[in-house]
Amino acid sequence: MTKAFKSAWPYLRKYKRGVLLGLGALILKDIAGAGIPLLVRSGIDAVTNKQPLSTLYWFCLGLVGVSLFKGLFQYWMRVILVGISRDVEYDMRNDIFRNLVRLNHDFYSRYRTGDVMARATNDLNAVRMMLGPAVMYWAETSLTFILALSIMFTVDWQLTLWALTPAPVVSVVVMVFGKRIHDRFEAIQELFSDISSRVQENLAGVRVIRAYVQEDAEIARFEELNKRFIAQNLKLATLSGLFMPLLQALIGLTFMLVLGVGGLRLMQGKISLGSFVMFNTFMGMLVWPMIAFGWVVNLMQRGKASMSRIQEYLQQEPSITAPAHPKAMPETADIEFQAAGLSFEGRAVLDGLALQIPAGQTIAIVGRTGSGKSSLVQLIPRIYDVTSGAVLIGGVDVRELDPADLRRQIGFVPQETFLFSSTIAENIAFGVESATDEEVREAAAIAGLAHDIEEFPDGFQTKVGERGITLSGGQKQRTAIARALLRKPKILILDDALSAVDTITEERILHGLRNQSGSRTTILISHRVSTVRDADCIYVLDEGRVVERGTHAELIATGGYYAELHQKQLLEEELEQI
Numbered sequence: 001m002t003k004a005f006k007s008a009w010p011y012l013r014k015y016k017r018g019v020l021l022g023l024g025a026l027i028l029k030d031i032a033g034a035g036i037p038l039l040v041r042s043g044i045d046a047v048t049n050k051q052p053l054s055t056l057y058w059f060c061l062g063l064v065g066v067s068l069f070k071g072l073f074q075y076w077m078r079v080i081l082v083g084i085s086r087d088v089e090y091d092m093r094n095d096i097f098r099n100l101v102r103l104n105h106d107f108y109s110r111y112r113t114g115d116v117m118a119r120a121t122n123d124l125n126a127v128r129m130m131l132g133p134a135v136m137y138w139a140e141t142s143l144t145f146i147l148a149l150s151i152m153f154t155v156d157w158q159l160t161l162w163a164l165t166p167a168p169v170v171s172v173v174v175m176v177f178g179k180r181i182h183d184r185f186e187a188i189q190e191l192f193s194d195i196s197s198r199v200q201e202n203l204a205g206v207r208v209i210r211a212y213v214q215e216d217a218e219i220a221r222f223e224e225l226n227k228r229f230i231a232q233n234l235k236l237a238t239l240s241g242l243f244m245p246l247l248q249a250l251i252g253l254t255f256m257l258v259l260g261v262g263g264l265r266l267m268q269g270k271i272s273l274g275s276f277v278m279f280n281t282f283m284g285m286l287v288w289p290m291i292a293f294g295w296v297v298n299l300m301q302r303g304k305a306s307m308s309r310i311q312e313y314l315q316q317e318p319s320i321t322a323p324a325h326p327k328a329m330p331e332t333a334d335i336e337f338q339a340a341g342l343s344f345e346g347r348a349v350l351d352g353l354a355l356q357i358p359a360g361q362t363i364a365i366v367g368r369t370g371s372g373k374s375s376l377v378q379l380i381p382r383i384y385d386v387t388s389g390a391v392l393i394g395g396v397d398v399r400e401l402d403p404a405d406l407r408r409q410i411g412f413v414p415q416e417t418f419l420f421s422s423t424i425a426e427n428i429a430f431g432v433e434s435a436t437d438e439e440v441r442e443a444a445a446i447a448g449l450a451h452d453i454e455e456f457p458d459g460f461q462t463k464v465g466e467r468g469i470t471l472s473g474g475q476k477q478r479t480a481i482a483r484a485l486l487r488k489p490k491i492l493i494l495d496d497a498l499s500a501v502d503t504i505t506e507e508r509i510l511h512g513l514r515n516q517s518g519s520r521t522t523i524l525i526s527h528r529v530s531t532v533r534d535a536d537c538i539y540v541l542d543e544g545r546v547v548e549r550g551t552h553a554e555l556i557a558t559g560g561y562y563a564e565l566h567q568k569q570l571l572e573e574e575l576e577q578i
């Protein structure tokens with residue numbers, strides 16, 4: 001438990017003053033609470049001692065006053081302490097998100113989105129409950145216990161001891177059940193993560209599911225998971241269901257003891273009627289703390305489990321970070337791969353690559369699927385880091401640059417385009433806050449998107465739906481190209497980004513790109529000869545190695561993979577024209 005609080009301490013520390021104020025209110029509230037039975041005792045004893053009625057009235061008035069005082073501080077206690085727990089939740093949620101955004105591909109290949117979502121919502125809430133209500137009730141009940149027991153001890157220690165006999169049993173019950181409840185709760189959170197992941201994947205892939213008529217199969221699989229989730233929850237409910245009556249039986253036993261033994265001592269004249277009633281009032285006051293104690297233990301256990309799940313995320317360090325003293329971004333954008341190698345879990349994907357791309361040139365990469373093309377270009381903006389060798393820009397190793405500086409200079413259109421569920425204009429201007437309408441329009445024009453946008457009902461303000469679902473494949477790709485162009489990058493990388501547009505549109509886009517390229521270095525990846533034929537140099541990749549290099553004409557003359565590809569595509573074109 002202390003470990004969970006230690007992890008939460010950096011968050012709580014900020015609100016130290018508030019916590020102290022809240023605890024102050026809590027102490028005052030508890031003291032006032034303990035005063036109530038004392039007033040009741042004095043009131044009753046005054047009546048039994050035949051004191052004037054006005055004395056009783058004064059006690060009644062005192063009771064009202066103390067209750068009001070108690071109520072006021074109870075209010076402040078709640079407002080302050082629960083408020084702080086919300087503040088901590090806010091800070092923690094921000095931290096989780098900040099860290100998630102910083103993390104690299106290796107994290108996202110290990111954790112599923114649904115799992116991430118579950119931790120950022122359910123677990124965070126459990127931690128808040130631990131830091132807020134649980135701590136508050138724990139402090140409140142502990143203090144109530146101490147105050148009530150001290151008063152009870154001074155009034156009649158023997159009766160107090162009787163009243164306390166069931167207490168050890170209560171502790172054992174709470175501890176045994178607490179552990180079990182904790183274990184079950186953890187199992188439930190794990191399952192909840194699974195469910196979230198399933199839903200998230202299913203929603204994202206809803207078109208595939210429909211196309212493969214997998215709705216029923218998916219529903220059945222979901223039902224199965226859901227059933228397990230409910231079964232676990234039922235198990236938890238059974239435990240809690242047992243726990244509560246057991247606790248109440250023990251409390252009933254305590255009442256019985258106080259009533260029996262206390263009554264006897266009253267008749268023997270060992271305590272006054274006032275004290276007898278006071279004992280019963282205190283017992284009444286202690287019922288809630290006893291129940292709350294079990295609940296608090298429960299909340300603490302849950303919070304602890306959730307805290308460690310959240311910590312697991314917060315402790316993740318991005319594998320690709322800025323160096324301590326990053327070098328300034330070089331002016332020229334020539335790119336050099338020096339014996340660059342990349343492996344994933346020991347499997348080499350790129351092997352001793354040596355490429356030199358002079359600034360301002362357009363080079364192209366072709367090769368079989370899985371030959372390492374996407375991996376190669378992802379080394380440039382440091383989406384991956386080389387596992388051997390180096391990648392240099394303007395003569396500087398990319399690992400010596402600040403990734404943010406580096407990436408600002410690169411317009412990267414990944415193989416799988418991703419659009420946000422906002423307008424086309426916002427998608428194009430993503431990451432460039434200062435972009436004017438004119439710039440957006442210009443980028444869209446070069447990307448060959450202008451004509452399509454004219455046809456849309458709201459033009460640039462058309463919403464594209466989640467992931468751009470309302471756009472065609474080619475429109476999505478061109479929006480992504482426009483996004484990359486808008487930042488006027490020194491390096492432009494198009495990873496198969498024209499695969500979904502027809503050859504005529506492609507020709508137009510490539511022409512537009514060439515016209516405004518200037519000193520920009522461009523890398524094109526494609527499976528189509530038409531995309532790459534005009535490049536200054538074409539590289540053919542196979543199993544992570546460059547197997548052919550040269551211009552279109554040179555490669556055709558050599559007669560290798562490229563020449564074969566060219567031949568095949570010519571044939572296809574001819575066949576289409578028939």
Ligand SMILES: Nc1ncnc2c1ncn2[C@@H]1O[C@H](COP(=O)(O)OP(=O)(O)OP(=O)(O)O)[C@@H](O)[C@H]1O
Pocket residue numbers: 105109344349367368369370371372373374375376415
């Ligand atoms: N994150 C990753 N973890 C493990 N292996 C990976 C990862 N990314 C790519 N690979 C592997 O690296 C190899 C090269 O993949 P890459 O995406 O670079 O191929 P590609 O040439 O772009 O293929 P395509 O033409 O189909 O896009 C593949 O065998 C792939 O399985």
Ligand SMILES: [Mg+2]
Pocket residue numbers: 373374375415495496
């Ligand atoms: Mg690829």
